[in-house]
Amino acid sequence: MKKFIYSAFFRLVAFVICITSMISAGVCGTGLIMCSTDGVGDTPLLDKYISTNYNAFYNASKNLLRNLVYHNNEYGNADGVYEWYGAHTTNMRFVVQKRKYGEIVFDSTGDSGKEPWYVVYFKVYVADNVEGGISSQMVMVDEYNNDENTYGVAGYIDTTFPIFDEYSKDYYFLKFRYDISKNVTLVAIAFAASVIIMITSFILLIRVAGRTNDGTCRAESIKDKIPFDLILGLSVLAVFLMVVFFIDGTRDELLKLIFTALTITTGCVLFLGVSMTFASRAKNGRFLKNNIIYIVLKFIFEVLKKIFSFIRDIPFVLRSVLVIVIVVVVDLIILISVSAGSPLSEALWVIKTLAYAIAAIYVSVMLYRLKKGGEALAKGNLEYKTDTSLFLMDFKQHGENLNSIAAGMHEAVENRMKSERMKTELITNVSHDLKTPLTSIINYSELIAKEECENENHKEYSDVLLRKSKHLKRLLEDLLEVSKATSGNMEVSLSRLDAGILLNQLSGEFQDKVEESGLQLVISEPAESLYVMADERRIWRVFENLMNNACKYSLKGSRIYIVLSEDGENVTFSFKNTSATELNISASELMERFVRGDSSRSTEGSGLGLSIASTFTEIQGGKFEITVDGDLFRVDVTLKKA
Amino acid sequence: MYNILICDDDKDIVNALKIYLNEPSYTLFEAYNGEEALEIIKDNDIHLALMDIMMPVMDGISAMVEIRKFTNLPVILLTAKSEDSDKILGLNIGADDYITKPFNPAEVIARVKSQLRRYMELGSGNVCKGVIRIGNIELDDDKKQVTIDGKEANLTPTEYEILKLLMENKGRVLSPNEIYSRIWRGNPVATDNTIAVHIRHIREKIEINPAEPRYLKAVWGHGYVMEDKQ
Numbered sequence: 001m002k003k004f005i006y007s008a009f010f011r012l013v014a015f016v017i018c019i020t021s022m023i024s025a026g027v028c029g030t031g032l033i034m035c036s037t038d039g040v041g042d043t044p045l046l047d048k049y050i051s052t053n054y055n056a057f058y059n060a061s062k063n064l065l066r067n068l069v070y071h072n073n074e075y076g077n078a079d080g081v082y083e084w085y086g087a088h089t090t091n092m093r094f095v096v097q098k099r100k101y102g103e104i105v106f107d108s109t110g111d112s113g114k115e116p117w118y119v120v121y122f123k124v125y126v127a128d129n130v131e132g133g134i135s136s137q138m139v140m141v142d143e144y145n146n147d148e149n150t151y152g153v154a155g156y157i158d159t160t161f162p163i164f165d166e167y168s169k170d171y172y173f174l175k176f177r178y179d180i181s182k183n184v185t186l187v188a189i190a191f192a193a194s195v196i197i198m199i200t201s202f203i204l205l206i207r208v209a210g211r212t213n214d215g216t217c218r219a220e221s222i223k224d225k226i227p228f229d230l231i232l233g234l235s236v237l238a239v240f241l242m243v244v245f246f247i248d249g250t251r252d253e254l255l256k257l258i259f260t261a262l263t264i265t266t267g268c269v270l271f272l273g274v275s276m277t278f279a280s281r282a283k284n285g286r287f288l289k290n291n292i293i294y295i296v297l298k299f300i301f302e303v304l305k306k307i308f309s310f311i312r313d314i315p316f317v318l319r320s321v322l323v324i325v326i327v328v329v330v331d332l333i334i335l336i337s338v339s340a341g342s343p344l345s346e347a348l349w350v351i352k353t354l355a356y357a358i359a360a361i362y363v364s365v366m367l368y369r370l371k372k373g374g375e376a377l378a379k380g381n382l383e384y385k386t387d388t389s390l391f392l393m394d395f396k397q398h399g400e401n402l403n404s405i406a407a408g409m410h411e412a413v414e415n416r417m418k419s420e421r422m423k424t425e426l427i428t429n430v431s432h433d434l435k436t437p438l439t440s441i442i443n444y445s446e447l448i449a450k451e452e453c454e455n456e457n458h459k460e461y462s463d464v465l466l467r468k469s470k471h472l473k474r475l476l477e478d479l480l481e482v483s484k485a486t487s488g489n490m491e492v493s494l495s496r497l498d499a500g501i502l503l504n505q506l507s508g509e510f511q512d513k514v515e516e517s518g519l520q521l522v523i524s525e526p527a528e529s530l531y532v533m534a535d536e537r538r539i540w541r542v543f544e545n546l547m548n549n550a551c552k553y554s555l556k557g558s559r560i561y562i563v564l565s566e567d568g569e570n571v572t573f574s575f576k577n578t579s580a581t582e583l584n585i586s587a588s589e590l591m592e593r594f595v596r597g598d599s600s601r602s603t604e605g606s607g608l609g610l611s612i613a614s615t616f617t618e619i620q621g622g623k624f625e626i627t628v629d630g631d632l633f634r635v636d637v638t639l640k641k642a
Numbered sequence: 643m644y645n646i647l648i649c650d651d652d653k654d655i656v657n658a659l660k661i662y663l664n665e666p667s668y669t670l671f672e673a674y675n676g677e678e679a680l681e682i683i684k685d686n687d688i689h690l691a692l693m694d695i696m697m698p699v700m701d702g703i704s705a706m707v708e709i710r711k712f713t714n715l716p717v718i719l720l721t722a723k724s725e726d727s728d729k730i731l732g733l734n735i736g737a738d739d740y741i742t743k744p745f746n747p748a749e750v751i752a753r754v755k756s757q758l759r760r761y762m763e764l765g766s767g768n769v770c771k772g773v774i775r776i777g778n779i780e781l782d783d784d785k786k787q788v789t790i791d792g793k794e795a796n797l798t799p800t801e802y803e804i805l806k807l808l809m810e811n812k813g814r815v816l817s818p819n820e821i822y823s824r825i826w827r828g829n830p831v832a833t834d835n836t837i838a839v840h841i842r843h844i845r846e847k848i849e850i851n852p853a854e855p856r857y858l859k860a861v862w863g864h865g866y867v868m869e870d871k872q
Binding site for chain 1: 652654655658659661662696722723724725743744745747817818819834835836837838839840841842860861862863864865
């Protein structure tokens with residue numbers, strides 16, 4: 001069964017059935033409507049027919065009479081009138097008599113002797129008109145009077161209908177109505193059956209549309225390839241043309257009837273066909289694309305796209321020129337329209353101004369957003385994203401460039417931070433692990449050193465052990481600090497410090513040490529107080545290291561100078577001392593980690609002293625400079641003035 | 643007789659500490675992780691605990707939290723973690739002192755003694771008139787005497803005056819000039835470092851580890867302050 005409904009045979013049969021049932025439903029439906037709106041009642045068919053045609057008769061007789069009057073005067077005879085009102089032209093029969101018992105001027109009854117259905121009387125007024133013809137006026141009167149110009153017209157319709165005309169058509173229609181009203185139930189059943197058959201077959205046809213004959217796959221017939229709106233348009237046009245040319249253009253009532261039937265049938269066939277191809281297209285999802293309107297719109301869109309991309313490809317400056325040219329042309333058009341006094345000029349001007357204003361606001365909003373994005377980037381806010389969703393062309397490109405710069409930089413910074421953090425974490429962990437065994441080394445070497453022993457060497461060796469293990473401890477601590485500082489994992493809290501108090505405290509802390517080393521500390525500072533921005537603990541560490549170095553490596557009996565000076569924005573602490581040994585090394589080499597002022601000298605200290613001092617100065621935003629001039633060793637620590 | 647618990651996962655460190663703390667008045671207990679330490683503290687009348695932080699089974703911080711739930715015995719944390727944040731965490735959860743590894747044995751002994759004295763001998767509070775107490779430092783203005791954990795510190799009269807001024811202004815940073823003018827009632831010469839030198843001497847007399855002062859702190863670039871925060 002399922003397969004059967006997809007077969008070509010079924011389709012054909014269903015198509016014919018559908019059309020037939022449509023027509024039959026239309027006919028039955030019309031008949032039912034007619035019965036319900038204008039019931040026939042008990043009046044016999046002929047009486048009804050006679051009464052409905054009275055008006056037709058009246059009008060026809062009036063026209064006939066006019067023709068007769070016209071032709072029977074000096075202009076001709078009644079022969080021509082027979083052409084139009086004779087038995088071979090119309091089923092209406094007329095007898096026209098002038099005056100009572102007067103002359104019979106027209107007779108198309110052919111002496112049938114039939115009783116006339118209608119009788120009307122007219123009084124005819126004739127007057128010569130200016131053009132030389134005559135004009136006539138017909139006034140209906142009740143009966144003959146003795147006037148010369150009174151005519152009586154009697155007539156009936158020949159119900160044998162030798163020809164087909166509107167009277168016969170009306171008769172058949174009326175008869176059809178009578179037939180229906182006699183069998184209303186039957187017609188209603190026929191109507192219902194027709195409608196059901198129509199809907200069923202229609203649904204089935206829609207279902208099988210767009211499927212192959214075995215119903216498995218989609219299929220498109222040739223008619224599905226034609227643009228849908230073309231098919232629809234042509235169908236409507238065909239029906240319209242049929243109505244205009246065939247139905248309205250035909251006088252022959254029989255032909256008209258045939259054409260009407262033909263038109264209705266064609267309309268039904270076209271409607272069904274269009275419905276089926278619509279269903280097929282809808283099922284195959286190609287309804288939208290296969291439309292002339294769609295194709296045309298798409299073509300226009302493509303053209304616009306090409307124009308747009310062409311505009312995009314020309315350089316920015318030229319594009320600006322293009323915009324200016326357009327603006328000028330628009331202004332010119334408006335100027336011309338104003339000078340021509342066109343009523344549209346005001347409207348044009350308003351539209352133009354609005355368009356300019358909108359464009360200007362749009363461009364400035366885009367520029368503002370770009371500026372904000374650029375500022376955020378400049379300030380280092382790498383997470384800021386410029387919203388380019390509503391941007392166009394170059395602005396969009398620019399915004400996207402900004403965003404990708406931010407993203408790239410953000411990623412680079414993140415990676416760097418991550419690797420630095422991991423580095424510090426590693427160093428911290430390693431140094432923790434080193435500290436535990438070191439604790440035991442220090443403790444036990446100390447215990448050994450305390451131990452009483454006769455062997456002299458024992459004491460000496462254990463002292464070395466103790467000294468070196470303590471040295472190792474310092475090294476470890478310094479290493480940890482310097483790695484933390486260089487990887488940016490050291491917290492720095494800058495505050496306003498009194499440089500004078502700082503130096504005072506420094507000299508106090510180191511007074512004994514300086515004296516023990518056989519040196520002298522000379523501090524020179526300006527009279528007024530100077531303040532610097534520094535981290536209190538870190539700057540102390542810097543100065544402590546510098547002082548320790550100075551005490552360690554200075555020539556006995558020499559002086560250590562600390563000079564405090566300022567220049568506008570900065571405050572400089574200059575530490576100067578004379579080296580005890582020749583400084584056979586450059587300042588830059590001195591800065592390198594693990595290189596000591598004099599590599600040949602004692603192994604005391606971690607060698608990280610200068611490195612820590614330099615790094616700590618830098619993380620406070622300061623500058624650390626070493627100058628070597630002969631034996632003069634000088635360090636300048638420059639900090640921001642507060 | 644004091645019962646002291648030494649807790650460290652490194653057996654050598656425990657042994658070294660046992661040697662250093664080998665005194666007739668101390669009974670030493672040893673543990674190698676936090677859980678063992680807890681057991682011993684629960685089972686014995688421990689008067690002081692020296693405890694490492696990074697240990698297996700239960701670390702020192704967790705053990706510290708547990709200990710504080712039932713006793714207020716002095717606990718000195720002894721650890722390789724030397725970051726400021728580690729010290730603050732340790733002290734905040736209830737430790738009484740904090741020594742970083744590698745430590746100086748003498749400092750450990752001094753701190754143990756100091757904590758024991760505070761906990762066992764010196765009552766807290768009972769401040770007499772004329773006596774200022776900050777931590778283990780007691781300044782008796784009547785006797786013009788300063789004692790550290792009950793032991794007299796030999797301060798010179800100037801050092802005494804400076805310390806008294808700082809203790810009276812506990813928590814306030816005093817600049818060298820301010821101290822000078824309040825002691826000698828006059829202004830110092832610009833390069834006079836007298837106060838700084840005195841402060842260093844005082845620190846050596848009252849602090850266990852003068853390199854890492856607990857009470858008399860220098861605020862570099864500002865002045866000096868007495869603090870009771872450890």
